[in-house]
Every structure is written in C-alpha cells, then in structure tokens.
Amino acid sequence: MSIFESLVPSDEEISKQKQLLATLSRLINKEWPNSKLYLYGSCANSFGFSNSDIDLCLSIDEKEMSKVDIILKLAHILHAGNLRNIQALTRARVPIVKLMDPNTGLSCDICVNNLLAVVNTKLLRDYSQIxxxxxxxxxxxxxxxxxxxxxxxxxxxxxxxxxxxxxxxxxxxxxILPCLQEMEPTYYVTVDNNICAYFDQVDKLNGFxxxxxxxxxxxxxxxxxxxxxxxxxxxxxxxxxxxxxxxxxxxxxxxxxxxxxxxxxxxxxxxxxxxxxxxxxxxxxxxxxxxxxxxxxxxxxxxxxxxxxxxxxxxxxxxx
The missing domain is CATH 1.10.1410.10 (Poly(a)-polymerase, middle domain)
Incomplete structure (x- = not known):
C-alpha cells in the first residue's frame, strides 16, 4: 500500500489538471462555442500515476473541416493563448496537438473526436469505484x-x-468485480458504430x-x-x-x-x-x-x- 500511495497523484496535481482543462476550454470555446473538451485516459480513469502527462479529447461537430485542419487550427488558437512547446502532429496514427502550460507546468496532448477513448475512460473509472x-x-x-x-x-x-x-x-x-456490460444498461451511447452500453450505477454495487x-x-x-x-x-x-x-x-x-x-x-x-x-x-x-x-x-x-x-x-x- 505504501508503494501504491507513492504513485497516486496528489490533490494539488489533480487540481492543476482541472485548472488546465478549464483554461483550454475557455480558449477553444471562443472559436468553437459548441465544442467540449474531455479529460480521458489514465489521468481521468483513476489509474494514472503522479506526474503523468494528461490527455484531452476535443469533441467537435465541424463537418466543413478535416481532422488535420482542425488540429492545425487548434494549434493556432493555442499559440494565441500563451501556451508553450506547441506541436501539431498531423501525420500520427491519431493526430494530436502537444503543448505545455507554463501556469501549471503540465504537458498535454489533445486529439479530436476520439470519443471511444472517453467512454472507455468512464468504464474503467466506474469499475474502480466498485x-x-x-x-x-x-x-x-x-x-x-x-x-x-x-x-x-x-x-x-x-x-x-x-x-x-x-x-x-x-x-x-x-x-470480486461484476461484469457491467452483461447487466441491464443504465448508460448507452453509440460511438463510431460501436454500441457502448453498460450498468453504470456502481454505487449500488458496493460490497459486491x-x-x-x-x-x-x-x-x-x-x-x-x-x-x-x-x-x-x-x-x-x-x-x-x-x-x-x-x-x-x-x-x-x-x-x-x-x-x-x-x-x-x-x-x-x-x-x-x-x-x-x-x-x-x-x-x-x-x-x-x-x-x-x-x-x-x-x-x-x-x-x-x-x-x-x-x-x-x-x-x-x-x-x-
């Protein structure tokens, strides 16, 4: 347990992650008011180590622009927002923008419309609470x-x-854990033709x-x-x-x-x-x-x- 406790992010680190999410959301919403930024991956599923980089997903309904064009535009928006070390990696398997926030000291990757990863994040976080x-x-x-x-x-x-x-x-x-996807779904969403449905009222499974x-x-x-x-x-x-x-x-x-x-x-x-x-x-x-x-x-x-x-x-x- 002492090894586990040494690896867990501090409350201050989690607070900084939320601060960066809020800062970036404000910047991006000026250009795309209907977009939404999600924390995903290990920084959000409760399995992330201390001092890990954070992953963000930009959910945006922008049919006029390709994903690469959105990434390039996003990099331009972030340049104007006093963020550092901005790189638009448009040829990666999952195109991303990398950045560093001088206020929190956090490094961050932002992808576009990778919403299946956001749903996976929620599933793992729900399992962690059982x-x-x-x-x-x-x-x-x-x-x-x-x-x-x-x-x-x-x-x-x-x-x-x-x-x-x-x-x-x-x-x-x-x-020790149930199978949430075999239970009556209380959460249901379709992402990229994948049906994502499972029982997410995990507070009812305490003591399982x-x-x-x-x-x-x-x-x-x-x-x-x-x-x-x-x-x-x-x-x-x-x-x-x-x-x-x-x-x-x-x-x-x-x-x-x-x-x-x-x-x-x-x-x-x-x-x-x-x-x-x-x-x-x-x-x-x-x-x-x-x-x-x-x-x-x-x-x-x-x-x-x-x-x-x-x-x-x-x-x-x-x-x-």
Missing amino acids: DKRLRPLAFIVKHWAKSRCVNETYQGTLSSYAYVIMCIHYLQSQR GAQCKDTLSRLLWGFFRYWAYAHNYTKDVISIRTGRSISKNMKDWTRRIGNDRHLICIEDPFETSHDLGRVVDNRSIWALREEFERAAEILHLDPNPNITLFEPYVPSEAET
Whole structure:
C-alpha cells in the first residue's frame, strides 16, 4: 500500500489538471462555442500515476473541416493563448496537438473526436469505484511492468491500458468485480458504430466482492500466477465485456492477419474487433511470460518481495 500511495497523484496535481482543462476550454470555446473538451485516459480513469502527462479529447461537430485542419487550427488558437512547446502532429496514427502550460507546468496532448477513448475512460473509472482493491492492484502491476520494461507497445509488449483490463478480468474471475456490460444498461451511447452500453450505477454495487477476503498482496500473487500458469494463450481471449475468457476461434483470432499476431488476446471492451495484445510478437510473448513467472515465484517464495519484484530489468549481453 505504501508503494501504491507513492504513485497516486496528489490533490494539488489533480487540481492543476482541472485548472488546465478549464483554461483550454475557455480558449477553444471562443472559436468553437459548441465544442467540449474531455479529460480521458489514465489521468481521468483513476489509474494514472503522479506526474503523468494528461490527455484531452476535443469533441467537435465541424463537418466543413478535416481532422488535420482542425488540429492545425487548434494549434493556432493555442499559440494565441500563451501556451508553450506547441506541436501539431498531423501525420500520427491519431493526430494530436502537444503543448505545455507554463501556469501549471503540465504537458498535454489533445486529439479530436476520439470519443471511444472517453467512454472507455468512464468504464474503467466506474469499475474502480466498485471494489477498493482494484486501483492499488492495477497501480502495482503498472509499476512492475514499467520497472521490468514490459509496458511499451512499440517494443512488442503491452500498454498500461491493457494491464488495467487484465486486472479487471482477473478480479472478475475471482467474483470480486461484476461484469457491467452483461447487466441491464443504465448508460448507452453509440460511438463510431460501436454500441457502448453498460450498468453504470456502481454505487449500488458496493460490497459486491465482499465475500472474497483476499488481501492486495494475495491478489497480486494470484494475478501473476494466473498469467504465468493458468491462462490458455493458445485458445483464450480475455473479455471484460463478457466477464470471462472467450474462444479465439469465435473471434477468428487464431492466425496472423497483417501486423496483428494474436499471441496474447485482450479484447477491447467496446471496440471488440481490437485486440490490445496484437503488437506482441514471437520474441516478446516469451519475455512477458517469463516476467509473469518470475513475479509469481518472487511473491510466493521471496521473504522481501517488495525489493526483488521491482528490480529494474537489465538486458543480457545477447540483447544489447
């Protein structure tokens, strides 16, 4: 818990995030009065570390302009608003404007109409409110992944978002968390032809997992043991949408298609054709599985696992 508490953003940092959101909203609304700016990603889903950059999504109904044109116009608006280090990255897979706010000291990325990410953010934040063990579990797993260099998608490992989904799946398997998408929907929105519906009245689910008394440390060991020894990498897709593992055959994720390898399959809860593990390749799948096994063994056998578990990964001479 002390490691978790050291990673959580302070009240002052959260206040600065809200201050920057308000400042940018005022600037942008002068040009586009009907637009809305949303915090999304780890800074808004309650799983963000202290001192992380923040992600914003501009929701705008501007049919006369392409997304690239909006990004360029947005960069111009921000230049006029006394913001620093402004870069319009129009050729990125998701075009963004990067900036730094001299008043709060925060760096920020703004994308346009990436509303599925906003809905995903809400889903994860709602799950975090059901059982108080999810947040520290996910923070510790993310901290471990960063220490062990298995949290970079461009290197064939997994994103922080994927690790949070894996934690939710594990707690669903232990009946500590429900499956919100299998319950009668109280929240319903369609984004880019994806139907996003689930039960979001999570205050009514307090105590759902109370029958399981497992501590954070035991759940952490169980998480790594599951991914080291219990998960069927050949046949299974984890799906928090259904609250269980589903078959790779059902999704036709049994073979490589383009750059998608499907060696560890993690279904996005709303964009269900999207495998969050698709970047994992033949080399990195073994590195991941070895790290899961190492973590499980440390938590089972080491008398002082808090030191060993987070020891920085040092590449072997063969890797360098």
